[in-house]
Amino acid sequence: MGIKRVSVIGAGQMGSGIAQVAAQSGFPVVLLDTKEEFVQKGFNTIAKNLDRSVSKGRITEEEKAEILNRITTTTDMEDAARDADIVIEAVIENMGVKTEVFRQLDELCPGHAILASNTSSLPITEIAAATKRPEQVIGMHFMNPVPVMKLVEVIRGLATSDEVFQTVMQLAGEMGKHPVEVNDFPGFVSNRVLMPMINEAIYAVYEGVATPEAIDEVMKLGMNHPMGPLTLADFIGLDTCLYIMETLYEGFGDSKYRPCPLLRKYVKAGWLGRKSGRGFYVYE
Ligand SMILES: CC(=O)CC(=O)SCCNC(=O)CCNC(=O)[C@H](O)C(C)(C)COP(=O)(O)OP(=O)(O)OC[C@H]1O[C@@H](n2cnc3c(N)ncnc32)[C@H](O)[C@@H]1OP(=O)(O)O
Numbered sequence: 001m002g003i004k005r006v007s008v009i010g011a012g013q014m015g016s017g018i019a020q021v022a023a024q025s026g027f028p029v030v031l032l033d034t035k036e037e038f039v040q041k042g043f044n045t046i047a048k049n050l051d052r053s054v055s056k057g058r059i060t061e062e063e064k065a066e067i068l069n070r071i072t073t074t075t076d077m078e079d080a081a082r083d084a085d086i087v088i089e090a091v092i093e094n095m096g097v098k099t100e101v102f103r104q105l106d107e108l109c110p111g112h113a114i115l116a117s118n119t120s121s122l123p124i125t126e127i128a129a130a131t132k133r134p135e136q137v138i139g140m141h142f143m144n145p146v147p148v149m150k151l152v153e154v155i156r157g158l159a160t161s162d163e164v165f166q167t168v169m170q171l172a173g174e175m176g177k178h179p180v181e182v183n184d185f186p187g188f189v190s191n192r193v194l195m196p197m198i199n200e201a202i203y204a205v206y207e208g209v210a211t212p213e214a215i216d217e218v219m220k221l222g223m224n225h226p227m228g229p230l231t232l233a234d235f236i237g238l239d240t241c242l243y244i245m246e247t248l249y250e251g252f253g254d255s256k257y258r259p260c261p262l263l264r265k266y267v268k269a270g271w272l273g274r275k276s277g278r279g280f281y282v283y284e
């Protein structure tokens with residue numbers, strides 16, 4: 001089955017990035033969030049990214065307008081569901097919220113539509129069980145920032161059909177990404193490896209081993225990471241980092257994945273990183 005129309009649920013940093021890349025790849029896109037102001041914020045981020053591409057001479061003003069014209073914004077789930085061949089969900093990393101979105105999509109989407117989740121750690125099989133079409137549910141895990149990063153982890157749930165898997169692998173390629181198949185285990189591969197490193201860096205702050213600046217410098221200059229782990233944690237969102245650590249901790253039942261108490265404290269304080277203006281660093 002070929003994909004012609006894409007819908008994206010959640011217009012935060014990931015949803016807006018996914019919508020941008022899909023529209024740049026020629027797909028008509030419907031982008032949904034719960035409130036008009038959130039969906040506008042996502043749309044404005046896309047417009048700003050495209051402005052940068054125009055100023056760098058990568059696309060023309062006309063091409064920018066065409067890409068933006070392919071994106072329809074809405075707060076009504078029926079608009080997002082009605083004509084979709086695939087819906088890519090990118091709401092917060094919370095099983096209850098995600099399963100409710102999937103339950104609604106299952107009711108409203110055409111029978112052939114694929115329901116994909118951009119979850120960074122939650123079991124696809126459990127998300128799929130909230131629907132009556134588990135064979136058409138799959139994980140499509142993009143990396144942040146979506147317009148830049150090449151990887152998409154593609155995760156089959158227990159019931160995902162081969163046809164749906166092949167369609168999503170092909171779609172990732174059409175969106176200019178490099179898909180890699182991984183199995184449905186907590187955190188998949190990316191966050192099973194990345195997030196314990198970030199959590200450990202937070203422990204190093206918590207235990208006074210070094211300042212956030214020093215820890216980031218060690219990992220940037222010593223290991224050639226493009227961003228230090230605390231800058232990266234702020235960039236990902238500390239709430240998302242905590243949700244992922246909790247999923248690893250609960251999913252494996254292994255104390256080595258316990259979230260650092262300092263991470264919990266920051267999230268409780270509303271210090272969510274770049275998106276809230278403060279995390280390990282302060283942003284304008
Ligand atoms: C949590 C999960 O579930 C999984 C995840 O996503 S984990 C996070 C994975 N991502 C990472 O690890 C990112 C690590 N950081 C990096 O790779 C780099 O710092 C970076 C690509 C983000 C920025 O690179 P940089 O060289 O420091 O900055 P800069 O020169 O300004 O940007 C490089 C390019 O990225 C673009 N870019 C940077 N940030 C961007 C953003 N937020 N949105 C869109 N484009 C962006 C820039 O426009 C620039 O584009 P061109 O090459 O076309 O000019």
Ligand SMILES: NC(=O)C1=CN([C@@H]2O[C@H](COP(=O)(O)OP(=O)(O)OC[C@H]3O[C@@H](n4cnc5c(N)ncnc54)[C@H](OP(=O)(O)O)[C@@H]3O)[C@@H](O)[C@H]2O)C=CC1
Pocket residue numbers: 009010011012013014015032033034035038090091092093094097101118119120121141142143144235236237240275
């Ligand atoms: N941040 C990252 O680096 C990465 C994140 N991910 C995953 O992507 C998903 C989204 O993360 P991210 O974009 O960073 O998070 P954000 O907080 O930036 O965005 C989430 C968006 O979803 C909206 N939302 C919440 N509930 C609903 C709902 N029921 N229906 C529609 N929209 C809703 C939120 O609106 P409101 O403000 O109203 O809550 C918000 O705009 C998560 O599953 C995360 O794990 C995957 C890869 C990388």
